Amino acid sequence: MRRPGGxxxxxxxxxxxETYTRWSFHFFALSEIAGIGLSTYGQVGPRLATALSLMVVTHAVVCMVTASRALDWVRGRRAQPVRELWTLVTVTAVLGVPAVAVAEHGPGGADVDAAALGVFVGIHGFGLGVMTLCVPHRRRRVTGLVCGFAAGAGIVSYLVGMEWLAALIVACVLLAxxxxxxxTAVLSVWLLNVVYTLDEAKETRARLAVAEERLRFGRDLHDVMGRNLAVIALKSELAVQLSRRGRPEAVEQxxxxxxxxxxxxxEVRDVVRGYREAALEVELAGARGVLxxxxxxxxxxxxxxxxxxEVQSALGWVVREATTNVLRHGDAKRVAVQVLMAEGHVVLTVENDGVAEAAGPSAGAQAPAPATGGSGLAGLRERLSAVGGTLEAGAAGKGLFRLRAEVPLPSPARDGLEVAS
Structure with a gap:
């Protein structure tokens, strides 16, 4: 059974x-309802307060739907929500005019005027914030949208019957x-895009590291084989020509x-062996730098x-595989790597906090890569078994994952350590 919050x-x-950003805009709509719509019940009578609240609730629902569609468009999952944008513009205008009309021609009283004007400014203000999400985020377009809508609201207020100074104040308040x-909306979307860009750059860096290693291996293999194959081709051709002439030198060629x-x-075996070997000190330094x-x-x-x-090579592969999987599969904030030697064996532990509790023992930061060519947990166990070592992987507490490799030290190495101590 999954735990709450899994x-x-x-x-x-x-x-x-993205979830935080999406619900932030939904919270704006809820704030509009609670801060503007429900507050009218303390200012005016229940009938008028209910009418004003229904206007606010209708506008807030349209804002929530439009914001959700706009965020999908920002992330490239759907086309620009032009229809939703015009729907929001229309709803904002249609609901805003009655609100300012109530302030000018409705029941008298300062509380009625304050409640109606609050609904008018709130509807237009929150509407502007969501409308900004639906247009390309260029400075001129956003500035033009805000200034144009504020000026239009001031003109409508004046035409409905509001004095020009009051209409100007309403326009300035709405502008602010x-x-x-x-x-706030533009900044939230910018931050969301930055996070996605950084995550893509992280994946690209991992792919480039793999591609660079393949290129290095290809260059080494080409350097070894290119010259030898050219010599083989020339000598084989020479042997053919000598054989056709019956010359005994063909056998020598x-x-x-x-x-x-x-x-x-x-030479190819040497290149492949060097490619497959991993020095522990080099891998530890590389892991520290990459992480x-x-x-x-x-x-x-x-x-x-x-x-x-041989022990360093096996443990180096553990460090390399663990680091790669932290970068590719996990969401870790901290990684601890420790190598200790005691009682005739060496223990390597790699612990990170990038695993969800519901993910299981093979997921998250230590999820096995494709188990081919010695990759993944199965490949690491094979490498460690060649030197008599073992590998354990699993949860190590709330949100923690631990990879533990233990390798016995050969007798000469053990004796050397005792002498050194």
Whole structure:
């Protein structure tokens, strides 16, 4: 059974920011209802207060729908909500005129005027904030929308019967309120886009790292094989020509081709072996740098002196795989890596806080990558088993995940550590 709030923990950072932004605009609509609509019951009679509140509620619902569609458009999930924009403009204008008319021609009293004008300014102010979401966020367009709507509201107020000075004050108040809400809306969308851009850059950095490693391997392989293959081709052609002429030197040339081919095989194995090996100290330093660059607090404590090469290689792969999965799959804020040696064995632990509790033991920061070519938890277990090591992975507390690798030290290495101590 899923715990309450599990849906939130399963979201990554951009999705959380988008949910927060979306509900912030819904909260604006609820604030419009509570702060403007319901407050009229303390100012005017119940009949007029109910009428004004219904106007506010209708406008708030339209604002919520329009804001939701506008955010989908901002994220590229749907077309620009032009129909919703014009619907909001129409509803705002249609509901605003009766409100200012009530203030001028309705029941007398300062409370009635204050309540009706509050509804008029509130509807137009909140409406402007949501309208801003539906247009391209360029300074001139947003400024023109806010100024045009404020001027139009002042003109309508004057035409309904309000004195020109009062209409000017209403226009100025609406300019300030609408400008503030519009600025808030634009800033919220900008922050949302920045978060998504940073997340995409994080994924791009990981893909570029993989691509760079492939290019390096390709260059090394080309350097090894390119020259040898060219020599093999030339000597093979020479051997063919000599053989056609019945020259005994053809056999010597083919022997030379065989020797170069065997040497090429050995060099390719050396390149592949170097590509597959991972030095523990290098991987620890690389993990610290990559995690810090990704904005993740990395704490690395290591004791690597005197470890055999095969043990360092196996543990280096654990560090490399764990770091890669933290960047690709997790939402960690802190990663702790520790290497300790005691009682004839070495223990490597990688702990991070980027796992949702409902995700299970193989998800989050340590979710296995495709289990091919030695990747993923299965591949790490195979590498560790080759040196007699074991691997444990699982939850280590609320929101924590721990990867623990233990490798016994060979006798010579153990003796060397005892002498060194």
């Amino acid at each position: 849906w939130w923990r399963r979201k990554d950072t951009p999705e959380k920011v 309120a609408g400008g503030f809400l519009s600025f 083919m022997i030379e081709v065989q020797r170069i081919a065997q040497e090429s095989q050995r 810090s660059a990704a904005g993740i607090a990395a704490e690395v404590r290591d004791e690597t002196a005197g470890l055999p090469a």
